[in-house]
Amino acid sequence: MKNGNSMDASLLEMSGISKKFGPTVALDNVSFSIQPGHVTALIGENGAGKSTLMRLLSGAILPDAGTMQLAGNSYTPQHPHDARLSGISMIYQELTIAEDLSIEDNIMLGCESSRFGFLNHAEQYKRIQNVLELLGLDHISPQTPARLLSSAQQQLVEIARALVVESRVVIFDEPTSSLTAQDTEKLFQVIRTLKKRGLGIVYISHFLEEVREICDNYIVLRDGQSVGSGELESITDDDIVRLMIGREVNDLFPQVPHEAGDIILETKKLCGEKTPTDISFELRRGEIMGLSGLIGSGRTELLRHLYGLDEIRHGEVKMASVSFRPSPRRSVQAGIGFVSEDRKTEGLAQGMSIEDNLTLSALEPYSRWGFLDLNHRRNSSLEWMDRLQVKAACSAQSISDLSGGNQQKVAIARIMHQDAEILLLDEPTRGIDVGTKAEIYRLIGELAAAGKAILFVSSYLPELIAICDRIGVMSQGHLVDVRARSDWTEEEIMQVATAIVRH
Numbered sequence: 337m338k339n340g341n342s343m344d345a346s347l348l349e350m351s352g353i354s355k356k357f358g359p360t361v362a363l364d365n366v367s368f369s370i371q372p373g374h375v376t377a378l379i380g381e382n383g384a385g386k387s388t389l390m391r392l393l394s395g396a397i398l399p400d401a402g403t404m405q406l407a408g409n410s411y412t413p414q415h416p417h418d419a420r421l422s423g424i425s426m427i428y429q430e431l432t433i434a435e436d437l438s439i440e441d442n443i444m445l446g447c448e449s450s451r452f453g454f455l456n457h458a459e460q461y462k463r464i465q466n467v468l469e470l471l472g473l474d475h476i477s478p479q480t481p482a483r484l485l486s487s488a489q490q491q492l493v494e495i496a497r498a499l500v501v502e503s504r505v506v507i508f509d510e511p512t513s514s515l516t517a518q519d520t521e522k523l524f525q526v527i528r529t530l531k532k533r534g535l536g537i538v539y540i541s542h543f544l545e546e547v548r549e550i551c552d553n554y555i556v557l558r559d560g561q562s563v564g565s566g567e568l569e570s571i572t573d574d575d576i577v578r579l580m581i582g583r584e585v586n587d588l589f590p591q592v593p594h595e596a597g598d599i600i601l602e603t604k605k606l607c608g609e610k611t612p613t614d615i616s617f618e619l620r621r622g623e624i625m626g627l628s629g630l631i632g633s634g635r636t637e638l639l640r641h642l643y644g645l646d647e648i649r650h651g652e653v654k655m656a657s658v659s660f661r662p663s664p665r666r667s668v669q670a671g672i673g674f675v676s677e678d679r680k681t682e683g684l685a686q687g688m689s690i691e692d693n694l695t696l697s698a699l700e701p702y703s704r705w706g707f708l709d710l711n712h713r714r715n716s717s718l719e720w721m722d723r724l725q726v727k728a729a730c731s732a733q734s735i736s737d738l739s740g741g742n743q744q745k746v747a748i749a750r751i752m753h754q755d756a757e758i759l760l761l762d763e764p765t766r767g768i769d770v771g772t773k774a775e776i777y778r779l780i781g782e783l784a785a786a787g788k789a790i791l792f793v794s795s796y797l798p799e800l801i802a803i804c805d806r807i808g809v810m811s812q813g814h815l816v817d818v819r820a821r822s823d824w825t826e827e828e829i830m831q832v833a834t835a836i837v838r839h
Contacts, residue, residue: 347372347536348393348411348424348505353402355388360729362388364560366402370505370536375527377547377568378540380557381580381769382741383727386540389557390507393538394426395419407504417446425498429510429767430680433490435483439473440464442482443496467499471526487631488519495526506530507538510767512546515631517830524550542769544573558582581771588774589802592781596805597621599657600789601758603642606651611813612638615651619758619789624780626804626821627793629833634813635793636677639760642791643667643674655758668697673751675744677763677793683747684735691717691731693746698754720749725775741772748779759783762793777803797826809833 348370355363363385370376380386391397393404395413404411406422413419416426434442440460449459461478468474471492482490491511498506508527512520527537527550539551547554548568555565556579564571564579577588601619606612611634619625627635640646642653644662653660655670667674676683684693694717695702702713717731724745728738735743744764751759761780765773780803784790794800800807801821808818809832817832 346370347407349405351403353389353392354400355392356400361560366562368555370538372534372536373531374553375531375537375539375551377551377554378538379554379576379580381771382739384557385560386557390426390509394424394507420501423502423504425503426507427494427509427511431490431494433482433493436481438479438481439476439493440478442493443500447501464496464500467496470529471496488515505536509540542767544576556580577770580769588770590774590778590781592778592785594622594781594784596623597787600655602654604652606641606653607649608637608641608646609649612641613813615815617808617815617818619791621787621789622784624784624790624792624804626800626807627791627810628797628800628807628829629810633810633833635810636762639674639762639791639793643672643760668754671757672760673754673756674760675747675751675762675764677766679743679747684743686736688735689732690721690728690735690746693735694720694750694753697750720753724749741768744768757788759788759790761790763795765799797829801826811835
């Protein structure tokens with residue numbers, strides 16, 4: 337594994353990088369350097385240009401202007417495989433694992449060892465053995481199908497893919513968004529090991545706590561421009577946020593007054609195939625109820641059962657005191673809206689436009705004699721986009737072209753357009769920048785003030801404690817405890833979440 341240059345010289349230099357997509361300026365004269373043995377945080381709001389800059393670096397797109405140098409030599413990748421062979425690897429937030437292939441095949445894909453036109457498994461195993469040991473995967477057979485691995489283990493396979501080709505620069509894009517606290521610490525240990533070996537690391541995250549813990553330097557992008565860079569120890573979090581959004585953020589958790597009213601949703605001993613188990617709780621109009629727990633505790637499964645995506649095996653669901661058997665169609669008709677934690681494959685139709693995603697669950701306002709009034713729908717979509725400050729060229733733009741934060745706003749706008757009375761929100765702020773989070777918190781408060789009932793799943797404890805009225809903690813499929821938010825601390829939530837449930 338290569339160690340790069342001396343610790344003083346830049347391993348990679350990007351100078352005067354610019355990129356346009358039609359009339360949209362994604363990057364404007366950005367310069368960026370990566371030092372060997374350092375972790376550099378790339379910070380910015382969704383849509384600031386981070387992804388575009390990294391796509392240029394990883395060879396996915398070409399710049400309109402500017403130059404790049406890798407280890408003192410000109411670097412002009414024409415495609416991602418070219419970048420990988422040059423020593424640049426990217427670990428995406430959405431994992432790119434081929435689940436039906438083995439660990440070995442995933443690691444070696446595109447750089448296989450061969451002899452006389454046949455795969456040389458013995459040679460490949462030698463190449464990956466040290467890497468697997470380094471990442472703590474040496475106890476698992478390389479022939480194990482990737483689908484049998486946990487999300488954290490799949491992420492380690494992606495890192496192994498970078499290391500086996502002796503990458504000099506590794507880019508981590510929101511790497512902890514689907515990891516537990518324990519898995520996050522293991523990932524940080526791996527990153528520290530890579531630092532010691534002299535690799536240059538780029539770390540993209542919206543969690544400033546993580547940035548503080550693992551990074552040495554920072555660069556902040558805003559509207560496609562570099563607005564600040566330097567050593568992390570020389571800047572405060574407030575200053576970073578100010579650079580990100582270009583203004584003061586006086587309240588990251590805005591409070592909108594609201595009051596809980598009548599019970600609108602009630603479950604009694606609700607059980608699924610595996611989880612959830614024996615869940616009973618009440619949700620009131622005008623209430624924000626948070627759900628915490630470790631990944632796999634049953635939080636997401638509970639929301640999926642309430643919406644009807646998964647079948648309820650036992651128990652009862654009531655809406656406004658009337659027994660209700662959820663299915664997606666019945667839930668939409670009854671006024672239940674669901675925002676999935678998986679925007680990419682489940683929450684939004686990536687191949688469709690913004691206005692399609694925004695309106696498909698409630699087309700009746702635009703239908704007459706079996707035909708859609710497209711102008712009316714377009715104007716309505718533009719009003720919703722303006723209300724939620726969705727940054728896009730037009731309502732006809734593909735949802736896949738938007739940043740993660742803007743996609744999430746569209747997902748929330750959809751259930752608002754649907755005029756849902758009960759909002760099931762699963763990790764609605766995951767992968768979203770600080771400024772957009774504050775907007776979503778305010779929006780959730782306004783919905784509660786309008787009498788909507790909100791069930792809010794999150795792994796980020798500060799937001800649960802800041803904006804929820806009550807918080808329930810799940811463990812091993814059970815809803816273990818529900819209290820007013822003032823009766824919880826982060827430590828107590830984690831203690832309950834990690835406790836063994838006695839059946």
